[in-house]
Amino acid sequence: MDSIQSSKAYTLITGASGGIGQKLAEEFAKKKANLVCIARRADALKATTLRLMECYPIQVLWLSIDLTEK
Numbered sequence: 001m002d003s004i005q006s007s008k009a010y011t012l013i014t015g016a017s018g019g020i021g022q023k024l025a026e027e028f029a030k031k032k033a034n035l036v037c038i039a040r041r042a043d044a045l046k047a048t049t050l051r052l053m054e055c056y057p058i059q060v061l062w063l064s065i066d067l068t069e070k
């Protein structure tokens with residue numbers, strides 16, 4: 001396999017709207033991993049998602065949810 005993107009796998013990143021999660025999303029994007037990004041703040045999450053898809057040849061899905069809620 002020459003890149004993560006060559007599989008149909010997605011990497012789930014929680015807390016992708018800021019801090020360590022956002023940095024991890026960037027690191028996986030550099031390796032061409034498709035991502036599913038999760039956090040509560042939709043505006044920050046969407047901005048991160050759009051920037052990653054502009055900069056890297058990957059698919060990024062985002063989901064605004066509070067992981068403490070059932």
Ligand SMILES: NC(=O)c1ccc[n+]([C@@H]2O[C@H](COP(=O)([O-])OP(=O)(O)OC[C@H]3O[C@@H](n4cnc5c(N)ncnc54)[C@H](OP(=O)(O)O)[C@@H]3O)[C@@H](O)[C@H]2O)c1
Pocket residue numbers: 014015016017018019020021022038039040041042044065066067068
């Ligand atoms: N920074 C460090 O040097 C460091 C060192 C060791 C350990 N840690 C630990 O690593 C974790 C992350 O640290 P950080 O500095 O990256 O924190 P942060 O900047 O506050 O980022 C936390 C991320 O988690 C999301 N989040 C928080 N509560 C959530 C919830 N209920 N549901 C969904 N998403 C939620 C936040 O986004 P939304 O607000 O948009 O939901 C944000 O994207 C923390 O547990 C921290 O204690 C940090």
